[in-house]
Amino acid sequence: MRSTDYARPRELREAVELRAAHPEWMLLAGGTDLMVNANHRPVPAGIIDLWRMPGAGTITATDAQVKIGAGATWFEVETHPAILATWAPLAAAAREIGALQIQARGTIGGNVGNSSPVGDSLPVLLALDAELELASVRGTRYVPYREFCTGYRKTALAADEIIATVTIPAPTKATRTTWRKVGTRRAQSISKVMGAAAIELDGGVVKSARVALGAVADRPIRIAAIESAVVGLSPEKAAEAARTALRTAIKPIDDVRSSAAYRHEVAENLVARFFSGILS
Ligand SMILES: Cc1cc2nc3c(=O)[nH]c(=O)nc-3n(C[C@H](O)[C@H](O)[C@H](O)COP(=O)(O)OP(=O)(O)OC[C@H]3O[C@@H](n4cnc5c(N)ncnc54)[C@H](O)[C@@H]3O)c2cc1C
Incomplete structure (x- = not known):
């Protein structure tokens, strides 16, 4: 050997x-x-x-943002009081990653580094507009998460870089955030479809939205067609507009876990509920 x-x-x-x-x-x-x-x-x-490297899992929250060390485990993320209060979709995604044993060991840096299209935290990072800190001997650079995934399990990480932290800005007071995963059961289940949204309301209508889905493409994706279709609409009308916009925006795959048609229908229901459920 x-x-x-x-x-x-x-x-x-x-x-x-x-x-x-x-x-x-x-x-x-x-x-x-x-x-x-x-x-x-x-x-x-x-x-x-890198497991338990001192300082690598530190979580620091302020009114403006939360900075999460790449080495933070899902258990540390889902039990952090500020994340539960302000970045609830990330805590919700963390609670559905594997089960307790996996949450005690799996890290946010590992989910981002693995860059699977079914990585549960990844649509949350897109919807909440996260930024990555990438460290190397050459220095530190900051990359918006939306620019990090470049293809199927391909990322912008250079061969000499390490993901150091993930920073997520605090949503504004007018912004509602949400997350949903559909799998075969509540634990130890790989997503069939999952997604997250950050929806800003102004006077009862949608001012702006970031909507992201996983397991419907070769990488986690923002759905630009929905984001532009819903502006200026009430949540109820936005729900229908989101459903319609999604119809031609994704081409999910057929695989052992689900058919493309099933994934499509579930994804439509998911994005519609992001908007219709926003006031409840
Ligand atoms: C039974 C089981 C159930 C699971 N269920 C789910 C689930 O429901 N949802 C889900 O999303 N995932 C799930 N996973 C996958 C896994 O638990 C998560 O992706 C987890 O977050 C990986 O973290 P890790 O620290 O264990 O990564 P590792 O396995 O240690 O590493 C994963 C990848 O990331 C890279 N990496 C790790 N840290 C860094 C860093 N700081 N900088 C750069 N690259 C880095 C590694 O080189 C490797 O390529 C499951 C796994 C198992 C075994």
Whole structure:
């Protein structure tokens, strides 16, 4: 058996130096994605183990934003009082990732880094307009999450970079946020369709909206056709406009979990409910 080098950095600086020196080594956080197929993949030349790296999971909330260290687990996210109060869709998504064991080990950085089209937090990051802090020995750059996914499991992360934090601005007082996942059951269930929305109301009509869905394309996506169709409409009219706009906006896939037709119908119901349920 081939041996694998192993390093456990004690701080971000050390982690990015290791990453620069060994860009081909595997970055390991909770391992809940990586370990699933570990026996079916080539043994990595080395492992940079980020699990519980000091400071990597810190969550700092202010009135303006929450900054979540990439190493924060889903349990830490879903039980954080400020996230529960102000960024409820993220807490709701966290509660539906796997079940308790996975939530205790899986991290937000791992969900973003894995970049699966069925990653449950990803539509939330799109709808709430999150920004990623990417660190390397070259410095730090900030990338809006909407620019991060570039294809099926492809991202803008460079080979020498590490996701350091995820920052989400606080929604304005006039903005309602929502999240919904449809799977076969409430736990240990991969999404058939899931999504999130941030809807700003003004005088009883929609002023602006960000609507994002997962599991309906090769990556999590914002639905621009809905976002423009609903402006100026009451929530009830916006619900119908969203349903109509979605009809030609997505082409979900057929796979073992669901047919394309089923996914389409569920996605239409989901986006309609984002608007019709906004005042309840
Ligand atoms: C039984 C089971 C159920 C699951 N259910 C769900 C579910 O319902 N919804 C869902 O969305 N997911 C689910 N998952 C997938 C997984 O738990 C999540 O995606 C989790 O957030 C991954 O985090 P991790 O820390 O374990 O990532 P890891 O497995 O450690 O890493 C995943 C990927 O991210 C990269 N990575 C990790 N941290 C960083 C970083 N800081 N910078 C750059 N890259 C990084 C790794 O290199 C790797 O490519 C499930 C997994 C299992 C085993």
